[in-house]
Amino acid sequence: xxxxxxxxxxxxxEELLDSLSASRESELPTDAAHLQQDETALGLVDDPVGxxxxxxxxDAELETTDQDDNAGQGVVGKSDTVLESEQAxxxxxxxxxxxxxxxxxxANTPIVVPEEVPAEGVAAGVETSGEPAKSDEQSDGADESxxxxxxxxxxxxxxxxxxxxxxxxxxxxxILSALLLGLLGFALVAQLQLSQKDELSGLRxxxxxxxxxxxxxxxxxxxxxxxxxxxxxxxxxxxxxxxLAAQQAAEENAATQGILSGRLPxxxxxxxxxxxxxxKAISASALFNILEELRNAGAEAVEVNGLRMITSSYxxxxxxxxxxxxxxxxxxxQWKAIGDANTMQPALEIPGGAMASIRGNGGEGNISVLDTxxxxxxxxxxxxxxxxxxx
Amino acid sequence: xxPIIGLVIGVAAGLLLEPTVPVYLQPYLPIAVVAALDAxxxxxxxxxxxxxxxxxxxxxxxxxxxxxxxxxxxxxxxxVGNQLSTGVVVVLGIRIFSNAAAIRRHxxxx
Numbered sequence: 190x191x192x193x194x195x196x197x198x199x200x201x202x203e204e205l206l207d208s209l210s211a212s213r214e215s216e217l218p219t220d221a222a223h224l225q226q227d228e229t230a231l232g233l234v235d236d237p238v239g240x241x242x243x244x245x246x247x248d249a250e251l252e253t254t255d256q257d258d259n260a261g262q263g264v265v266g267k268s269d270t271v272l273e274s275e276q277a278x279x280x281x282x283x284x285x286x287x288x289x290x291x292x293x294x295x296a297n298t299p300i301v302v303p304e305e306v307p308a309e310g311v312a313a314g315v316e317t318s319g320e321p322a323k324s325d326e327q328s329d330g331a332d333e334s335x336x337x338x339x340x341x342x343x344x345x346x347x348x349x350x351x352x353x354x355x356x357x358x359x360x361x362x363x364i365l366s367a368l369l370l371g372l373l374g375f376a377l378v379a380q381l382q383l384s385q386k387d388e389l390s391g392l393r394x395x396x397x398x399x400x401x402x403x404x405x406x407x408x409x410x411x412x413x414x415x416x417x418x419x420x421x422x423x424x425x426x427x428x429x430x431x432x433l434a435a436q437q438a439a440e441e442n443a444a445t446q447g448i449l450s451g452r453l454p455x456x457x458x459x460x461x462x463x464x465x466x467x468x469k470a471i472s473a474s475a476l477f478n479i480l481e482e483l484r485n486a487g488a489e490a491v492e493v494n495g496l497r498m499i500t501s502s503y504x505x506x507x508x509x510x511x512x513x514x515x516x517x518x519x520x521x522x523q524w525k526a527i528g529d530a531n532t533m534q535p536a537l538e539i540p541g542g543a544m545a546s547i548r549g550n551g552g553e554g555n556i557s558v559l560d561t562x563x564x565x566x567x568x569x570x571x572x573x574x575x576x577x578x579x580x
Numbered sequence: 581x582x583p584i585i586g587l588v589i590g591v592a593a594g595l596l597l598e599p600t601v602p603v604y605l606q607p608y609l610p611i612a613v614v615a616a617l618d619a620x621x622x623x624x625x626x627x628x629x630x631x632x633x634x635x636x637x638x639x640x641x642x643x644x645x646x647x648x649x650x651x652x653x654x655x656x657x658x659x660v661g662n663q664l665s666t667g668v669v670v671v672l673g674i675r676i677f678s679n680a681a682a683i684r685r686h687x688x689x690x
Contacts, residue, residue, distance in 0.1 A: 347628045347686035354627055357581040362634030366623070367586025369641050373616045374587045378594025380609045383601050393607060393661045 448490055451499040451568040455490040459527035459562035460534060466520035467551025473504035473511045475550065476522065478543040480504075486536035488528035490564045494518050497566040514568075520552075530558040607656070608649045611668055615648035616641060618672045621679035628686040648672070 357363070389397065447453035462479065464471065480498055483491050491498040496513055505512040510519050526533060534556050537544045544554045601609055619641040626632040648668055655664025 345686070345689065346630065350628055350630055351687070354632075355581050355584075357585075359582070362632070362637075363582040365634045365638055366583035367589075369616075369638065370583045370587035370620070371590030371593070373613070373620060374590025375594045375599075376609065376613050376616065378591050379599045379601055380613050382594070382598060383606065383609070393656060393665070395659070395661060 450570050451490070451497040452570050454563070454565045454567055455527055456561055456563045457489070457527040458530060458560050459488070459490075459525065459558075460530050461557050461559060461562060462522075462524035462526070462537070463553075463555045463557075464520070464522040464524065464547060465553045467553070469551045470510070471520060471522070471547060471550060471552050473506045473513075475543070475546055476511060476513070477504045478546060479524065479537065482536050482539075482543045483524075483526045483528070483533055486528065486533040488526040488533055490525075490527040492525040492564045492566050494523055495566050497564065497568045499568055501571075525562050525564050527562050527564060534558065607661075608652055611648045611652050611665060611672075612645045614669060614672045614676075615644040618675050618679070619644045621676050621683070625679045625682045625686075628683055 389400075392400070444453065448455045464476075464479070476493070480491060480493075480502070493513060496502075496516060496518070502514050507517070509517045512518070536542065537554075537556060539545070544556075547554050619637070622640060623632060623637045626636070651668050652661065652665050655661045658664075
């Protein structure tokens with residue numbers, strides 16, 4: 190049933206005015222009356238006039254809101270005027286004839302409820318506040334009673350509707366809205382929790398595939414890097430080991446060479462020889478013989494009167510006496526030698542050997558074997574001037 | 581008032597129950613929520629315009645959610661999932677803004 194022609198609404202308006210005056214006489218603005226009218230508006234109670242109005246109104250609403258694509262229920266433009274004309278009777282019916290104040294419309298014949306003087310002329314914007322009967326929700330209707338409405342005359346119809354919507358009424362619309370809003374709140378919270386907990390859940394399949402490719406590639410790169418670094422570590426470690434071994438060998442070598450060359454003080458088992466002079470002075474060659482015998486017997490370190498004997502040591506006869514390595518040394522001569530005593534002592538005592546020649550010259554020589562002989566004197570090693578290592 | 585209570589109950593239920601969204605629904609839930617928000621704002625605007633009808637609200641709510649979900653699903657199957665989903669969100673955002681502007685004009689006359 191289409192009700193877009195302007196004649197119909199006006200017919201219905203007159204119809205309603207008649208019914209209104211009839212209903213108004215049976216005392217109005219009690220809640221019971223409002224409720225009753227609410228129910229008639231809802232079609233819950235059999236009411237031929239009411240049913241027609243409701244049917245018309247809901248049809249009109251469906252038409253107009255089906256036409257609109259703008260918002261869920263936003264209606265703009267021309268359809269507003271049609272709606273208004275449809276709603277006017279409805280509004281009047283549910284309001285029980287009170288808030289006809291807002292009803293004055295340019296497109297409609299203003300429905301002025303006789304007992305209420307329209308305090309508000311609602312003009313201008315069809316879209317904005319200029320709405321007819323402030324039946325916001327057709328089932329919610331019946332809010333402020335007439336005295337209230339006229340007392341708050343300056344308030345806009347939109348605000349009135351809003352306030353009326355806030356009042357809790359157990360109507361179908363409110364319960365349905367409550368259900369839908371509950372569902373919305375539930376889904377909203379679920380989605381919030383999901384997106385906070387798990388970042389990946391919101392991605393599409395293609396995005397996830399890309400992400401996976403990226404991660405796989407990066408992972409293989411990192412594995413290669415790990416292999417390379419492990420190899421490097423192994424090399425460095427072995428290098429360090431060989432370096433340590435080389436260093437150790439060098440240190441041992443240095444010790445050995447130091448002892449033999451007289452650079453380092455030495456200690457070990459050996460012998461001491463005390464040589465004293467008799468009437469005849471002991472010659473340098475006699476002393477040198479002792480040194481040679483000791484070397485031939487394998488002495489590793491030799492010291493005379495605090496002078497370390499090395500390969501380049503020499504004995505010289507001078508006017509002041511015997512000069513050993515540039516130092517004038519006088520009798521008695523105290524020798525120390527580190528080596529195998531069992532070899533050195535018999536070597537010195539060979540008949541016709543070093544000791545024999547000293548005794549033959551009137552001197553004396555005493556050899557004592559000791560477990561530990563300390564030779565503390567050292568000489569500074571001189572770089573060879575002529576010789577150099579052969580490659 | 582009752583719808584607001586319903587909203588609060590829904591949010592509280594979500595916080596308390598901590599539902600786990602099934603995996604096949606996970607990509608569509610955010611779009612569905614935005615579509616439902618759009619229907620909600622449309623309902624608010626209709627309320628302030630004086631043309632609110634609960635049946636229309638219900639139908640628009642459900643149809644928004646279903647149509648948005650269908651579009652995103654179709655986009656995924658066609659291979660333009662990202663773009664279509666972005667487009668849907670943009671359009672819903674535009675509608676929410678225009679409804680919010682109308683509501684603002686009603687309430688603040690500005």
